[in-house]
Amino acid sequence: MFITFEGGEGTGKSTQIKLLADRLIAQGRAVILTREPGGTKQAEALRSLLVSGDTDRWSAESEALLNYAARDSHLHQVIRPALTAGSTVLCDRFMDSTRAYQGYAGACTFHLLDELERSIVGDTRPTLTFVFDLDPVIGLARAKSRGDGAEDRFERKGLAFHQRLRNGFLEIAQADPQRCRVIDASQDMTAVAAAIWGHLNG
Numbered sequence: 001m002f003i004t005f006e007g008g009e010g011t012g013k014s015t016q017i018k019l020l021a022d023r024l025i026a027q028g029r030a031v032i033l034t035r036e037p038g039g040t041k042q043a044e045a046l047r048s049l050l051v052s053g054d055t056d057r058w059s060a061e062s063e064a065l066l067n068y069a070a071r072d073s074h075l076h077q078v079i080r081p082a083l084t085a086g087s088t089v090l091c092d093r094f095m096d097s098t099r100a101y102q103g104y105a106g107a108c109t110f111h112l113l114d115e116l117e118r119s120i121v122g123d124t125r126p127t128l129t130f131v132f133d134l135d136p137v138i139g140l141a142r143a144k145s146r147g148d149g150a151e152d153r154f155e156r157k158g159l160a161f162h163q164r165l166r167n168g169f170l171e172i173a174q175a176d177p178q179r180c181r182v183i184d185a186s187q188d189m190t191a192v193a194a195a196i197w198g199h200l201n202g
């Protein structure tokens with residue numbers, strides 16, 4: 001089973017993915033917890049180029065290509081082998097982040113994103129995707145208060161970018177209701193964890 005966690009900045013998805021991993025491991029399941037951009041040595045090197053530096057360092061198209069180069073390595077080296085071995089793969093961000101950040105918020109053409117998704121992701125689409133939804137004013141404040149400023153390139157893109165991002169994620173979820181579950185990330189941690197567990201076992 002391939003489960004992805006998606007959403008804007010400061011939505012709490014990284015905390016929740018760890019809680020879910022612990023709960024599944026406690027049940028005796030083989031779990032791989034990984035993230036994007038990242039998850040392999042090569043992809044982590046690309047991550048550091050993407051998440052730091054000037055906000056206009058890369059065009060949205062370059063960001064999409066760099067994220068897909070990272071994703072290709074991650075799929076080949078980690079995700080597909082783990083799924084073949086029967087593990088549950090939990091991934092903190094995946095293809096929907098590229099569509100939301102680079103497409104809806106960043107104005108990369110959907111033609112390019114569709115082609116990259118088709119060629120690189122292919123059939124390895126998530127079984128289930130949790131889309132964490134939160135007002136970006138709250139999310140950005142949360143991210144800023146916990147952050148060390150090292151990986152904040154996208155956080156610095158401004159409120160209008162993050163509002164387009166939120167709407168983009170909601171459109172993605174609406175277009176694929178079989179796969180996507182929208183989580184109200186304004187609830188407290190325990191309530192969010194219970195909602196996720198409920199969807200998984202429902």
Ligand code: TMP
Pocket residue numbers: 035036037050051063067092093094095097098099101102151154155
């Ligand atoms: P994280 O800090 O939530 O792990 O994600 C790193 C940043 O990269 C985050 O600001 C979102 C951004 N990102 C994209 O813009 N496109 C992508 O395809 C992915 C996976 C992440």
